[in-house]
Every structure is written in C-alpha cells, then in structure tokens.
Amino acid sequence: MAVSRPQRRPVVALYERIADAVHDGTYPPGSTLPSEPRLAAELGVSRPALREALLLLQEDGLVTVRRGVGRTVNDAPPRRGYERLRPLEELLAGGGPVRVGALLRAVEEPTDFTTQHLLAPAGSELRFWESVLTAPGAAGVLSQEWAAPEETLRAAHPAFAEALGAPGAGGGSMLAVLAGVARGVAVSGHSQVGATLLGRRRGRQLDRAPDTPAVLVTQVVLAGGTPVLAAKHMLPTGAPALPVLQSG
Structure with missing residues (x-):
C-alpha cells in the first residue's frame, strides 16, 4: 500500500501549477478554465491526471463546475498554504495567551480513527502528540494530533x-x-x-468531572489532497471560545 502513495505527487504538482495560475491572474476570478482537452494540451499532461487535479481544486474552493459553462474560477478563491488554517493555540488566544503543555509525544500504531482519516496502512508508525492548552481564567482544552506515516509526509512535502x-x-x-x-x-x-x-480519562487529564459537557472537534488537514494530520480537540464548558467561520 505504501508504494502507491508517491504516485500522487505529479497530481499535487499539477494542482499547484493551476493554483499558481489562479493566484497570479492567469485565470482571474470569474474566468472560465479552458476545456479539459485544451488545458491538458497546454500543460502537457494526461487528462486523467488533470481531472484529478481539477477535482482537488474544486474541493478546495478554487474552482466551481457550472452546468453549460464549465469550470470557473471562484470570485474569492482561498489563499495558498495555511493562511486559512490556524493552529488551535492561535484560535483560542482571543482571551489572552494560550500555553501548550505537552502530555505525551510518542509513536503509535494506527487506530480505527487514524486508519479512517489518514489512510494509514497496518503496521505503520504515526507520531502522536497529546497536549493540554490553557489560557488565563479559562478551563483547559485537550488536543490529540496524529501525523501521517513518515513516507506519506515526505511524499506530500519533505519539510x-x-x-x-x-x-x-x-x-x-x-x-x-x-x-x-x-x-x-x-x-x-x-x-x-x-x-x-469528557469521560473518566479525559476528565482526569483536565481535572474535571467525567460528566462535564464538552465540544468535540475532529479535524483533518490535507496537503494537495493527501491527509497529513488528523486531530481531536476536546473543549469542555468554561474553555476559551472557538471561532467558527462558514463560507457559502
């Protein structure tokens, strides 16, 4: 299974070429992309690879498929990189500085959760970080994060x-x-x-009662369509407010 992962790299590179063309104005907001045959010829790529890259662009909000028109660039395409994805400690910092306290930094085998969200094959090793985030005058937040297997991370971005x-x-x-x-x-x-x-284990970690109500946020981060990080964030009552943005 691990052998198939690097095969996504040409599609990721193609995604980035088209995304760069969107952001540098080659395909400005509101414009219609060339047809698949023409775009594939212009970029010198196969149509199956182009189609997969276009699907990723559609999922990420850069283009929209309009019946009878084709693929158009969205009026406000999202910016590149992590500009719209902010670490939890930044999101919770509205009420003051947030401290990240490390509970555990380890390597684990895949669980049902990581197999589902990171597509981690059996026998692989995943970095696991468990932290408590605290802000002045607020309840603590429990964060659990898993990274994809190292070969997957290197295929997505070696850094x-x-x-x-x-x-x-x-x-x-x-x-x-x-x-x-x-x-x-x-x-x-x-x-x-x-x-x-919260339950017993998480209640002990946050020094709260097991029956404390909490918000559970499950997060998956993808690089070029490849899952590289999965997380669970547990915010009990009294925790800092978590801003939620929705786009239409």
Whole structure:
C-alpha cells in the first residue's frame, strides 16, 4: 500500500501549477478554465491526471463546475498554504495567551480513527502528540494530533517530516509546526463539530468531572489532497471560545 502513495505527487504538482495560475491572474476570478482537452494540451499532461487535479481544486474552493459553462474560477478563491488554517493555540488566544503543555509525544500504531482519516496502512508508525492548552481564567482544552506515516509526509512535502522530527518541535501543536514549513504547499482542511461528555480519562487529564459537557472537534488537514494530520480537540464548558467561520 505504501508504494502507491508517491504516485500522487505529479497530481499535487499539477494542482499547484493551476493554483499558481489562479493566484497570479492567469485565470482571474470569474474566468472560465479552458476545456479539459485544451488545458491538458497546454500543460502537457494526461487528462486523467488533470481531472484529478481539477477535482482537488474544486474541493478546495478554487474552482466551481457550472452546468453549460464549465469550470470557473471562484470570485474569492482561498489563499495558498495555511493562511486559512490556524493552529488551535492561535484560535483560542482571543482571551489572552494560550500555553501548550505537552502530555505525551510518542509513536503509535494506527487506530480505527487514524486508519479512517489518514489512510494509514497496518503496521505503520504515526507520531502522536497529546497536549493540554490553557489560557488565563479559562478551563483547559485537550488536543490529540496524529501525523501521517513518515513516507506519506515526505511524499506530500519533505519539510513536514523533518520539522516534526526536529529537536524541540513538541513545544507547540503539531499543526503549528507544519504551518511553519508549509510555504508553497497547497493545503486544505475540514472539521466536524459534535457534543459529548469528557469521560473518566479525559476528565482526569483536565481535572474535571467525567460528566462535564464538552465540544468535540475532529479535524483533518490535507496537503494537495493527501491527509497529513488528523486531530481531536476536546473543549469542555468554561474553555476559551472557538471561532467558527462558514463560507457559502
């Protein structure tokens, strides 16, 4: 299974070429992209690879398919890199500075969660970071982050694996580390928000009662369509407010 992952790299490079053309004005907002045959010929690529790259561009909000028109560049395409993805410690900092306290920095085998969200094959090794984020006068937030297998990180962007393995890298969140080296990489993310209770283990970690209500945020970060990070963030009652942005 690991052998197939690097095959996505040409598609990622193609994604970046088209995204660069959008952001430098070659394909300005509101314009219609050339037809698939013409665009494939202009870029010197196969139509299957182009189609996959276009799907990624559509998923990331750069282009929209309009019936009878074709693929058009969105009026306000998202900016590149991690400009729209902010580490949790930054999102929670509205009420004051947030401290990231490391509970665990380890290597784990895939679980059902990481197999589902990171497509991690059996027997692979995943970096796992567990942290408590605290702000003055607010309840603590529990954050659990998993990185994709190292070969997947290197295929998506070699600097990801190097940054996570660097001495002292565990002083902040995993997303903050990746954001620091993500220049020039097409990155997107999606999250799900639900309501739950802390439970015994998480209650002990946050020094709260097991039946404390909490918001559970599940987050997946992708580089060029490849999942590179999955996370669970547990925000109990009394935690700093988490801003949520929605786009139509």
